[in-house]
Amino acid sequence: MTKQTGPSLEWCVVRLSDDENWWVDEISDKENWDVEDLGIIDPKQFLHINELLDSMSEFGLDSQVIDDAFFTFEIKEEIKGGKIKLERVRDSLLKAQDMLFALPDVLDEEKGPYADFLNHVSQIRVTMLNELIEFAEPYTQEEMEEVLSEKQNNDFLEGRRSHFSDELISILEFVPDGFAIDADLEVDDKEDDKEDDYSDLDAELVEVSDKEEKLLPDEDLKWDEEEEKEEEATPYEGGAPDEEG
Incomplete structure (x- = not known):
């Protein structure tokens, strides 16, 4: 299924920073997007993310929710200053044969597709934890979100920018302190x-x-x-x- 979006999001210019993450410098849709601290997930990062998502399949992961959460881009050309221009493609992120960059759909940060995706994988991660770990009381999504929120606040206070890949991997690999999954x-x-x-x-x-x-x-x-x-x-x-x- 092709993700339907506004016609003005056709390209973006990205750069690799010292933290080994890619950040958006320019974007075609200036009306709806603010490029300040706007990260984009590169193909290598998504390969790792996809491996973590695969482990959730048996717990009810909805692949359509994943596709709906991202805009996909491929490399168009390298431009001056070591930056890369990416061109929008309408391919499924999970089914694409080419290596694609993934820009989370955060146009509506509270109720948009990416917010739904984060909530979906958070629920599944908590289900996995309760299945694999014998807690005295069932672990809750609220407890996990509280721990992750505190970590994000600490990163902010220490001047570290939050990248989408870090945010997502912290959910997909989350294990409460003092515990470990069977693997x-x-x-x-x-x-x-x-x-x-x-x-x-x-x-x-x-x-x-x-x-x-x-x-x-x-x-x-x-x-x-x-x-x-x-x-x-x-x-x-x-x-x-x-x-x-």
Whole structure:
């Protein structure tokens, strides 16, 4: 399904900043878009995001909600100053064969498609957490949003700009402090097993080292004894001692 949007959003100019995120410098629809601190998700970032979204499929993820949440762009040309001009395409973000940039539809930040998308994936993430973690009480979306909101406020106070990719990944990878999902626990168990396997080897190395330390003094002593015997067995070759007058 092709996403229907206003005809004036046809291109944008983006730049890569020091934080490794892409930001919009210019946009064709100046009437509806403010480019100040307007980020855009690059193809590499979306590949990672898409992997995280795939894990939500069995929990009821609606792919149409994803497509509706983004405007898609492809690279048109590189322009002066290391910037890139992107051209609007009407392709599905999930089904496109080309690597596309994704601009969230935040024309209505409260009730627009991107807001609906964030709410949708937040609900699914909480469902996943309650399925995979045994909480004393069911974890709620409100609790998750409170934690993430506090993090965003701290970033703002510290002068860090919030990028769409950071906002989205923080939801898709969210786990409450002090907990881990089953996949994380399995990885930890495997690492512990590896440490146990190496512990036997370490013990053997320690035993060998101790034996070597015990042998070294004995060998030194043996050489000292042989040197003393050689000194005792060496005959005196000098003449008779002078008599004192």
